Structure formats: C-alpha cells, structure tokens
Amino acid sequence: xxxxxxxxxxxxxxxxxxxxxxxxxxxxxxxxxxxxxxxxxxxxxxxxxxxxxxxxxxxxxxxxxxxxxxxxxxxxxxxxxxxxxxxxxxxxxxxxxxxxxxxxxxxxxxxxxxxxxxxxxxxxxxxxxxxxxxxxxxxxxxxxxxxxxxxxxxxxxxxxxxxxxxxxxxxxxxxxxxxxxxxxxxxxxxxxxxxxxxxxxxxxxxxxxxxxxxxxxxxxxxxxxxxxxxxxxxxxxxxxxxxxxxxxxxxxxxxxxxxxxxxxxxxxxxxxxxxxxxxxxxxxxxxxxxxxxxxxxxxxxxxxxxxxxxxxxxxxxxxxxx
Amino acid sequence: xxxxxxxxxxxxxxxxxxxxxxxxxxxxxxxxxxxxxxxxxxxxxxxxxxxxxxxxxxxxxxxxxxxxxxxxxxxxxxxxxxxxxxxxxxxxxxxxxxxxxxxxxxxxxxxxxxxxxxxxxxxxxxxxxxxxxxxxxxxxxxxxxxxxxxxxxxxxxxxxxxxxxxxxxxxxxxxxxxxxxxxxxxxxxxxxxxxxxxxxxxxxxxxxxxxxxxxxxxxxxxxxxxxxxxxxxxxxxxxxxxxxxxxxxxxxxxxxxxxx
Numbered sequence: 305x306x307x308x309x310x311x312x313x314x315x316x317x318x319x320x321x322x323x324x325x326x327x328x329x330x331x332x333x334x335x336x337x338x339x340x341x342x343x344x345x346x347x348x349x350x351x352x353x354x355x356x357x358x359x360x361x362x363x364x365x366x367x368x369x370x371x372x373x374x375x376x377x378x379x380x381x382x383x384x385x386x387x388x389x390x391x392x393x394x395x396x397x398x399x400x401x402x403x404x405x406x407x408x409x410x411x412x413x414x415x416x417x418x419x420x421x422x423x424x425x426x427x428x429x430x431x432x433x434x435x436x437x438x439x440x441x442x443x444x445x446x447x448x449x450x451x452x453x454x455x456x457x458x459x460x461x462x463x464x465x466x467x468x469x470x471x472x473x474x475x476x477x478x479x480x481x482x483x484x485x486x487x488x489x490x491x492x493x494x495x496x497x498x499x500x501x502x503x504x505x506x507x508x509x510x511x512x513x514x515x516x517x518x519x520x521x522x523x524x525x526x527x528x529x530x531x532x533x534x535x536x537x538x539x540x541x542x543x544x545x546x547x548x549x550x551x552x553x554x555x556x557x558x559x560x561x562x563x564x565x566x567x568x569x570x571x572x573x574x575x576x577x578x579x580x581x582x583x584x585x586x587x588x589x590x591x592x593x594x595x596x597x598x599x600x601x602x603x604x605x606x607x608x609x610x611x612x613x614x615x616x617x618x619x620x621x622x623x624x625x626x
Numbered sequence: 627x628x629x630x631x632x633x634x635x636x637x638x639x640x641x642x643x644x645x646x647x648x649x650x651x652x653x654x655x656x657x658x659x660x661x662x663x664x665x666x667x668x669x670x671x672x673x674x675x676x677x678x679x680x681x682x683x684x685x686x687x688x689x690x691x692x693x694x695x696x697x698x699x700x701x702x703x704x705x706x707x708x709x710x711x712x713x714x715x716x717x718x719x720x721x722x723x724x725x726x727x728x729x730x731x732x733x734x735x736x737x738x739x740x741x742x743x744x745x746x747x748x749x750x751x752x753x754x755x756x757x758x759x760x761x762x763x764x765x766x767x768x769x770x771x772x773x774x775x776x777x778x779x780x781x782x783x784x785x786x787x788x789x790x791x792x793x794x795x796x797x798x799x800x801x802x803x804x805x806x807x808x809x810x811x812x813x814x815x816x817x818x819x820x821x822x823x824x825x826x827x828x829x830x831x832x833x834x835x836x837x838x839x840x841x842x843x844x845x846x847x848x849x850x851x852x853x854x855x856x857x858x859x860x861x862x863x864x865x866x867x868x869x870x871x872x873x874x875x876x877x878x879x880x881x882x883x884x885x886x
Contacts, residue, residue, distance in 0.1 A: 317789075373768065373785075373794065375757055399753070401787060405769055408757025417720045417848030420752040437857060439643055445650070446853040458754075489766040490796035498790035510885060534885070546807030552772070552786050558751060559806070567885055569876075584860055588883060590876055596865070603860040606879050610868025618873035626886065 307336040313397035314341040321354040324398040326466035329358040356474035363474045375405030376488040383413035394455040420458040440577025510536030517572020521549035526616040557582035572612040575600030627678030629671040630741045633664040635696030636749040650851035660696035663744035665811035682706035701822035702814030713832045718844035725758030730835040741801045760801035767801040772808045
C-alpha cells in the first residue's frame with residue numbers, strides 16, 4: 305500500500321535545485337501517488353522545471369522571504385496549508401540547515417514528532433517506517449510513527465539515487481505565510497561566501513580528509529596539496545574542525561557532510577564513529593594511520609600503517625612526477 | 627544580561643554505547659557527564675554576561691535519574707544556578723517531549739534575555755530541540771551560531787551556512803544554538819569546583835512544571851522503535867606496514883581505479 309501524498313521541502317541555490325532535493329523527490333515518488341514540492345524563494349518558476357522532471361506535480365511556494373531565516377515563515381506556511389485541509393501523509397526534508405529549522409518549528413505547530421537522520425524510508429501496511437543508522441553506522445534503528453500524520457521526516461543527503469521521472473514543469477502555486485510577529489524576527493543582513501577552489505565536498509570524485517594525526521594545523525596543507533593534485537576536495541574530521549584548523553564546511557561525519565566519493569583518503573584519522581557514518585559509503589577507502597588498531601582500518605580497502613608525515617609527502621612527490 | 631543554557635548530561639561517549647533490548651533506546655543508566663557540545667554554550671554564555679557587565683547564567687537540564695554531575699561541571703565553570711527536571715515519567719521522551727519540558731523549565735527563569743543550546747546532543751543528535759523550544763516559547767531563533775554579540779535589545783549572530791556564514795540580527799529574547807568548537811570552554815578552577823558544590827540546583831518533577839505526564843515520556847512520544855538491525859558490515863581490505871615505499875601502493879591502487 306502506498307501513501308496518498310508526500311510534500312518534499314525543496315532547496316536550491318542560484319536557481320539550481322540541490323541534489324538532495326532530487327533524491328528526496330525520487331524516493332517520494334516510490335512511496336506516494338502524488339508528490340508536491342514546498343519551496344521558499346522568489347524564483348519558483350525557475351526551479352519548477354527541475355522539480356517537475358523529478359516527479360513533483362506542484363510547487364507550493366512562499367515566495368521570497370526577504371532575508372528572514374526560513375524556519376518560522378516556512379513552517380507557518382506549511383502548517384496553515386495543512387490546517388486548510390490540504391494535508392499530505394508525510395513531509396520530507398533534508399538534514400540540512402534549512403530542513404532542520406523548518407522541521408523543528410513545524411513539529412511544534414502541528415504537535416507532531418520529527419524523525420531525524422534517516423537513510424531510508426518504507427511503507428509497511430499503513431505505517432511509514434524510517435531507518436536511522438546509530439553507533440557509526442554499525443546498527444540500524446527502524447522507527448514508526450504512533451500518532452496521525454502528517455509525519456515529518458528528515459533524511460540524510462545521499463541516501464537515495466536521484467532519477468528523473470521525465471515529467472513536465474510543476475505547476476506553481478503560492479501558499480500564504482502567516483504573520484509570525486516577533487518570533488519571525490531573525491533576519492539575514494549580510495552573506496559571506498568562503499572561497500574554495502576545486503570541486504565541492506558533495507560532488508568530488510576524490511576526497512582527501514585529514515585528522516588529528518596530522519599533529520598541527522599547518523600540516524593540513526599536505527591534505528590540500530594532495531586533494532588539488534587528485535582534482536578532489538579536502539575534508540576533515542570533527543576533531544580538527546573543533547580545534548579550529550579548518551572551517552566547519554570541511555567536516556565529514558555525523559555532524560558534517562555525508563560523502564560517497566569514488567575514493568576517500570583518510571590521513572591521520574582514527575575512525576571515530578562520528579566520522580565513519582559520514583564516509584563509509586565511499587566506493588574505495590584508503591587509510592593512513594600510525595596506529596595499527598585504529599578503527600578506520602576495519603572499513604578501509606587499502607590501509608597503510610605508517611606516519612602521515614612521511615607517506616603524504618612521498619605520495620605528493622610521486623604524483624607530481626607523473 | 628541573563629542567559630539560560632540548556633545542557634544535557636549524557637553517557638560518556640568514550641564508553642561504547644548500547645541499546646536496551648526491552649525499550650530499544652540508548653542505555654542511560656550509568657554515570658552521566660556534561661555533553662561536550664554544551665560546554666561551548668556555557669562558555670559563550672559566561673563571556674556574554676561578562677561583556678554585559680552584569681546578570682547571570684542559569685542551566686536547564688532534564689535527566690531521568692536525578693543526575694547532577696554534569697550540571698556541577700557547568701556550575702564549576704561559572705554558571706550561577708540550575709534547574710533539573712527529573713522524573714521517571716520522562717523516560718522515552720522524543721525530541722518534542724524533551725522540548726516541552728525544557729520550555730516549561732525555561733519559563734521559570736525570570737527575565738531571561740537569551741537561551742543558548744548546542745546544535746545537537748552527542749548521544750541523540752536529533753538537532754531539532756532548539757527550534758522546538760523556540761516554537762513552544764514563541765520566540766525568534768537563530769541556529770548554528772559561530773559568533774554571538776549583544777547590541778542593546780538585538781542579538782547579532784554569525785550563522786554557519788554551506789557556503790560560509792551569514793550575519794543575522796534577531797530581537798531579544800531569543801533562542802540561539804551554538805556550534806561546537808567556536809569558543810574555548812574554560813577548565814573549572816579548584817575554587818570553581820568548590821563553589822559549585824553549594825550552588826542551587828532546583829530539582830523539579832513533570833507535575834511541578836504543570837505538564838501532563840501523558841505529554842512526555844513513552845506516553846507522549848509520537849514514535850516507536852520497531853526493529854534494531856545490524857547494518858551490513860564493510861569488509862576490511864589489505865592493511866600493510868609502511869616500509870618506506872607504501873606510497874607506491876597507493877599510487878598503484880589509484881592507477882588501477884583509473885582516477886589519475
């Protein structure tokens with residue numbers, strides 16, 4: 305039995321729908337007869353084509369939020385639409401900044417629980433069952449909702465493959481944003497973009513990540529050099545992000561990015577469960593660590609028990625020489 | 627400047643976690659410690675109160691078993707007092723139930739200007755509680771703060787984004803979630819540790835908060851775990867000791883994948 309209708313919280317940047325949104329639309333199509341997107345932004349017409357191609361028949365848009373953080377206005381608009389009688393069975397969002405903010409606010413508005421950090425979704429009879437990996441991805445917990453819908457579910461990026469359905473552009477409909485008074489008072493006054501060269505962590509075919517085993521922050525340059533030579537993206541464990549060596553946007557793991565590149569090179573990373581859950585889906589894992597007992601070796605395809613300060617410079621020189 | 631910091635006391639992450647086979651939830655019956663993620667909010671709060679030249683930091687926490695050791699750690703850092711909601715009825719609470727309890731406890735703190743939380747706990751990591759608390763208190767909120775500055779009745783936040791960070795302005799009172807690693811949490815001094823022993827910890831039950839027990843715990847949770855399964859394991863491959871030429875192995879491996 306399938307669900308009748310699912311809403312997917314769509315996200316886009318510079319007029320391009322995020323890959324995670326397309327993944328969620330693809331999964332939603334499999335679970336429900338009707339899939340619609342909810343989109344906060346002034347350019348719904350521009351994204352309606354992509355959303356339609358991946359299965360959304362409608363885009364419900366709040367229009368431009370005028371710099372307001374999306375949590376309050378978008379949750380308010382969704383709750384008003386639900387209360388207006390247009391309730392879907394489930395609302396899916398990505399485990400992203402926007403997804404988490406909207407889902408948290410919405411759960412209060414609708415007095416419904418949110419299930420977070422999921423990597424799979426299935427319909428079992430009348431119930432929606434979610435799968436959340438715990439303990440570094442060694443155990444999966446399956447959970448179902450006990451109260452009525454709409455069920456709110458947050459899904460981790462790269463949980464599903466995005467496949468187009470070949471549909472035409474989604475029909476754009478405006479949904480009203482109720483006045484939230486002072487509670488909607490958080491407004492963005494300025495945006496800062498950190499310049500990064502090369503592919504993003506999300507899209508790179510090769511990721512080179514560094515951890516505490518590098519010893520000190522200036523040794524991270526080796527990770528960046530190697531990533532550049534391989535046309536990949538540099539990443540990091542939580543330990544060195546917390547230590548301030550690199551920005552949070554470099555972090556791979558439970559609290560950072562989920563990556564699934566063709567090759568993942570872990571340099572000086574021991575393999576805390578926090579980290580492994582973000583990279584164990586990589587096709588090939590190469591690990592360099594001086595501790596032969598490091599957990600990272602239990603999931604690596606090629607493990608080098610050695611000193612990153614020796615192996616990385618040698619590897620960089622050898623690649624430069626080619 | 628009065629700041630409330632929501633803190634969680636969790637099983638030591640250094641010990642391997644385990645699920646209770648009966649309740650299918652994380653075992654939290656051993657010794658609990660202050661979640662390291664919360665130490666950044668405590669530090670940030672102490673710095674803001676110092677910068678404002680007055681006010682105090684109040685901790686709000688929820689624990690199933692009256693545990694206070696994590697609260698004592700934060701009190702030793704410099705927080706003035708704590709509210710601990712502890713009740714058997716809280717076992718099994720979902721994120722929304724947790725937020726309902728914390729919001730009610732926060733309402734008891736007089737003249738709170740700012741409520742700080744971590745972005746997520748290190749044991750449950752749902753990451754939705756800060757927004758849920760703000761929603762229940764009908765307050766504005768800013769999540770993922772890496773820097774906070776108070777300017778009169780406004781909080782100015784540098785908020786992390788995928789691309790970098792946004793500058794966000796928000797009227798007070800507000801809820802702000804703080805990312806890990808953005809300040810250096812102070813180590814409690816000996817004097818601080820001694821002083822913490824006599825700082826007030828107000829221990830409350832669900833009934834004290836005026837909440838119906840059916841709204842929290844197992845009774846109020848809108849979710850039920852139906853299965854716990856072992857995830858498919860990834861096979862370990864070749865592990866070699868570096869003899870000075872291991873880099874050649876890596877080059878050959880990459881060559882074989884045709885990614886060079």
